[in-house]
Amino acid sequence: xxxxxxxxxxxxxxxxxxVFEAGLLKMRCHxxxxxxxxxxxxxxxxxxxxxxxxxxxxxxxxxxxxxxLMQQIAPFKPAFTLGERVEQIxxxxxxxxxxxxxxxxxxxxxxxxxAGGLGCFxxxxxxxxxxxxxxxxxxxxxxxxxxxxxxKEIVLAGGGDSALDWTIFLSNVASRVTLVHRGESFRGAxxxxxxxxxxxxxxxxxxxxxxxxxKIDGNGHLKEVHIAxxxxxxxVMSADHLIPLFGLSPKLxxxxxxxxxxxxxxxxxxxxxxxxxxxxxxxxGDINTYTGKLKLIxxxxxxxxxxxxxxxxxxxxxxxxxxxxxxxxxxxxF
Amino acid sequence: xxxxxTIEDRNGSRQLIEVPDDMNLSxxxxxxxxxxxxxxxxxxxxxxxxxxxxxxxxxxxxxxMSDAExxxxxxxxxxxxxxxxxxxxxxNEELExxxxxxxxxxx
Numbered sequence: 001x002x003x004x005x006x007x008x009x010x011x012x013x014x015x016x017x018x019v020f021e022a023g024l025l026k027m028r029c030h031x032x033x034x035x036x037x038x039x040x041x042x043x044x045x046x047x048x049x050x051x052x053x054x055x056x057x058x059x060x061x062x063x064x065x066x067x068x069l070m071q072q073i074a075p076f077k078p079a080f081t082l083g084e085r086v087e088q089i090x091x092x093x094x095x096x097x098x099x100x101x102x103x104x105x106x107x108x109x110x111x112x113x114x115a116g117g118l119g120c121f122x123x124x125x126x127x128x129x130x131x132x133x134x135x136x137x138x139x140x141x142x143x144x145x146x147x148x149x150x151x152k153e154i155v156l157a158g159g160g161d162s163a164l165d166w167t168i169f170l171s172n173v174a175s176r177v178t179l180v181h182r183g184e185s186f187r188g189a190x191x192x193x194x195x196x197x198x199x200x201x202x203x204x205x206x207x208x209x210x211x212x213x214x215k216i217d218g219n220g221h222l223k224e225v226h227i228a229x230x231x232x233x234x235x236v237m238s239a240d241h242l243i244p245l246f247g248l249s250p251k252l253x254x255x256x257x258x259x260x261x262x263x264x265x266x267x268x269x270x271x272x273x274x275x276x277x278x279x280x281x282x283x284x285g286d287i288n289t290y291t292g293k294l295k296l297i298x299x300x301x302x303x304x305x306x307x308x309x310x311x312x313x314x315x316x317x318x319x320x321x322x323x324x325x326x327x328x329x330x331x332x333x334f
Numbered sequence: 335x336x337x338x339x340t341i342e343d344r345n346g347s348r349q350l351i352e353v354p355d356d357m358n359l360s361x362x363x364x365x366x367x368x369x370x371x372x373x374x375x376x377x378x379x380x381x382x383x384x385x386x387x388x389x390x391x392x393x394x395x396x397x398x399m400s401d402a403e404x405x406x407x408x409x410x411x412x413x414x415x416x417x418x419x420x421x422x423x424x425x426n427e428e429l430e431x432x433x434x435x436x437x438x439x440x441x
Contacts, residue, residue, distance in 0.1 A: 045379065118375055118376060124409075124411065126411035126412070127411070159408045159409070160408045161405070161409075182412075186408065187404050187407075246411040247383075247406070247409035247410070249382055250376060265373060265375060286377075
């Protein structure tokens with residue numbers, strides 16, 4: 001079990017800067033992020049894009065901002081758990097909280113700051129009858145271990161790059177690979193699209209265009225896939241595995257189950273200190289909502305500072321908080 | 335100049351909205367300003383597709399899609415040839431008199 005003062009869920013810019021604000025008040029932080037690296041959207045989605053509205057930086061590249069933040073918070077020695085998603089929160093502000101990830105990592109803390117940004121990116125699920133009944137029983141939304149598919153009959157669905165790439169890859173692994181796509185061509189990645197067309201022409205894969213999977217069936221495990229073409233003619237194909245690849249979409253994920261007040265996929269907060277309806281749990285940055293909310297990094301920085309001031313009473317219940325400027329007091333490393 | 339656009343909501347009722355063309359607004363931002371219930375989770379980066387719309391009229395006048403929009407639409411399970419991401423459409427005279435239907439809420 002890890003122990004810290006504030007567990008920060010999300011290691012994007014706002015989560016990172018909160019470590020600094022907490023550190024000034026002598027509170028330690030442990031950050032958890034589902035992505036394998038820090039920086040959130042900035043590192044994952046647009047690392048080389050310039051940002052123009054960070055005070056004091058006329059222009060800064062997203063990844064550079066993340067690197068700078070890491071340098072800024074280094075004196076406060078934050079702990080990181082990366083590549084794991086927080087699943088569960090237990091306890092309360094009086095007895096302390098325990099935050100648990102999908103890998104079983106547990107972090108004991110006095111306060112929690114949710115800086116989850118857009119939320120977790122989860123696979124987009126198509127409307128296929130009985131799809132969820134066969135999740136983990138033949139239906140998978142991502143390829144974790146290709147060996148699982150060796151000498152099996154695989155059906156993939158989708159038209160994006162990952163559908164094309166996995167079709168090509170699995171054609172050398174599985175006994176039969178069929179790609180089902182609703183369109184009549186592939187608009188992205190011309191190289192991959194060409195390769196798929198080539199494999200289909202050679203008979204190495206099945207390519208079913210202008211078609212959709214209607215339903216799936218089986219007996220405890222997936223056995224067959226029902227595919228309808230644009231004339232609504234249905235073919236039934238045997239399959240050991242179905243891999244629908246329709247990209248990822250940002251979802252609140254487990255956060256929705258923690259008893260927090262939610263409005264349109266965002267956490268409702270009190271703007272005095274960005275606290276949620278659960279004492280000891282705060283929400284800062286893009287994941288929260290309030291009247292006049294602006295999803296800006298600079299607003300998230302402000303929210304992190306206010307959160308830290310308020311979290312102090314949970315970490316040091318018997319101490320009085322005195323506000324000090326860094327110019328006067330310096331930055332006192334841990 | 336005010337651009338006139340007709341919006342069909344998820345219940346099928348239509349409303350004519352007027353959006354200024356000199357504020358660099360996207361159609362997504364205009365829809366939010368008119369309080370249509372769209373999530374627009376990603377804030378306009380073509381990442382979430384929660385602002386997708388079906389173009390019912392005026393498709394041919396619309397500007398071509400960027401790679402980001404193409405990639406996203408290619409990925410979706412239910413996009414049609416008439417689906418666009420509202421966040422990627424700038425409100426200007428190319429949208430005058432067009433008709434859009436708000437996409438389903440799932441995702």
